[in-house]
Amino acid sequence: MDKRTEIGSIGEFGLINRLAQPFHSPHPWTSLGIGDDAALLQADGLEVVSTTELLIEGVHFDLAYCPLTHLGFKVVSVALSDVAAMNAKPTQISIGLGLSNRFSVEAVEELYAGIKLACEEYKIDLVGGDTTASPNGLIISISALGLVSPTKLTKRSGAKANDVICVTGDLGGALLGLQSLEREKQVYLANPSMQPELDGKSYVVMRQLKPMARFDILHELKELGVVPTSMIDCSDGLASEIIHLCQASNTGARIFEKNIPIDDETYLSATEFNLSPLTAALNGGEDYELVFTVSQADFEKVEKLADVSAIGYMTDVINERVLIMKSDQIIDLTAPGFGQA
């Protein structure tokens, strides 16, 4: 049987010390890490990028099918994806944990193993945090810092008419991964002796459980000498992100169904679940790809990149945010988060 250490037996500070142990050798930019009232960052003339996320059990994740190690990795990716969307280099994260007494020290260590993997993957420092009791389940807050030179900084607001709209990777997979895991959970609840049936679902499941912030693409763009004119990360679905870019840049947008990148496994899984693959891409969310715009001139360079798709272009018709279907039908992009206002 697995060892179970109650958090009460080592105390809050005991827990913090134990969790902080594997995180050493801070980077040069971290002048002070875990163990003081706050952390320090040396910015050296660059701009400091900051972002915060709050993830709540039962809303953002279900521990029935999300292993704690994967969850730890994912929360870091989610926060860093916002740093990537500013074209910045990530430097530091801090974690706040709310833990119900269901969680042992070992469980929290599993979560932190995933956080550590992510710190290594993204070459960042964990510099602080806060652990506290929670009456219900697990609550994770994460704040991330990054650095960017003012000339490389990419906001949502810089797109111009005729700029090409690009998206990295493929879309909709994370939602289908969630659907697959949710179905297996129901099967398991009905009959715990059933084996999970995730054959042909490995890609979409990993899209859900272990998303990556796309610093690899930022690196490729940098090599090409391209700074996007605007950028956002795809956390709520493509439709929502396009609307955000248009609102901030004061542009319209025309995107084409035929150009939206959707993986075969996503497509097949969607069919199986009676979902539209297009809807999964437009409104599924959680793919954490980057949506960005580049000038026509820069697009000639970007076109060569294997993992970037041009999906449409910006227009000067404000409030025109449309999808041109394969059937040539034109429909308005809508997104749930914007409410009825």
Next chain:
Amino acid sequence: MDKRTEIGSIGEFGLINRLAQPFHSPHPWTSLGIGDDAALLQADGLEVVSTTELLIEGVHFDLAYCPLTHLGFKVVSVALSDVAAMNAKPTQISIGLGLSNRFSVEAVEELYAGIKLACEEYKIDLVGGDTTASPNGLIISISALGLVSPTKLTKRSGAKANDVICVTGDLGGALLGLQSLEREKQVYLANPSMQPELDGKSYVVMRQLKPMARFDILHELKELGVVPTSMIDCSDGLASEIIHLCQASNTGARIFEKNIPIDDETYLSATEFNLSPLTAALNGGEDYELVFTVSQADFEKVEKLADVSAIGYMTDVINERVLIMKSDQIIDLTAPGFGQA
């Protein structure tokens, strides 16, 4: 009857826009505030201080007696108190909110009214945030940034033997405020027509509901040309903070009961609740005063400050962390958060 707008009716982004509305005119250091993937800070050769707090309904606050406006102010004070403890100037905060459907748009606006008051009080910018659903109650995560010149930076670790240990304001009040509010809640639950009886409790109640981060004292120290050798904020109680300073600085500490500042109202309330005023100061927590050390030479300057008390001194006897009672009895300082490890 008060107006109640369901959050669903204006959508997540509608809510964010509505909350962000009153927060304009960002300071020069904020090169980008709310409305992008992340916020930006211009550090201009200074060190960037960052800190994160997570506050959970039923653990850190009880809305039965903590008005939302006060809560908004308090969460900012709690986060900035950590920035103060580095001797840094606060610049920016981000807020993450988890909201159950019990909360209307108007309720969230009340919370944000308190956050705005605090932003004005502390002259900082709200630069971002995240709102999300919560299955149970209200969850608030707050991250704060600040700036400090490397020569002014004060860590926990700089204290030397013979340095004087100082504390700002007075201690123990926040716990007695909590006790008073908790008693009124029980009275109210037993008989809702009873009027609250908080006569003679106004000071301790405000200590609990509206703590202040002590930037006023940092300003006075700066005027005197004094940089503390070590500093921490008093969130968990004096005993815990002294132990932290000793651990980080590799010193021992001797503090004197007779010198620990306790307000008369705190003293009287403690007697009424059958609590020891000394225990309230040592282990009560939530006072958000500063505990710091200064060299003997600097102490001559600091001594003049009205709201600073010298309570003891650092020693070179590591692991000696003792309280000398009025009776001359010597007892070891202990703190619950350190567990049995």
